Amino acid sequence: MEGGLERAVGQWWDLPAIAARHQSFLSAYGAVAAEDLTPRQAFATWIGCVDAWRVIPYVDPGLPAAWLPADWPGNLTVRLFADLREQLEDLSGRYLHRVTSSPRPDLERKADAAP
Secondary structure (H helix, E strand, O other): OOOOHHHHHHHHOHHHHHHHHHHHHHHOOOOHOOOOOHHHHHHHHHHHHHHHHOOOHHHHOOOHHHHHHOOOOOHHHHHHHHHHHHHHHHHHHHHHHHHHHHOOOOHHHHHHHOO
């Protein structure tokens, strides 16, 4: 990266803060791929993962690798999110479908008792 451009990129974006956000995501969800989760656990993990991930695309401008530090964690984070989506989305969807399509007598009783 050229000196002038490197300085400009560092002024325009807070790269250390963006990298810290990536690292936080990697730390929180990096080990999940190796876990064997129930559908309920997959749903809870996927919701947390999406919530943690959703901010990253807004703060990371997706700069070319040549403009970023050599140890930039962004590519790892993108790959991890894609892997987690592949692993958790279907299990989560099955859990959600099961929960939302099964009758809930406890809720029906509460609805009947409401004034």
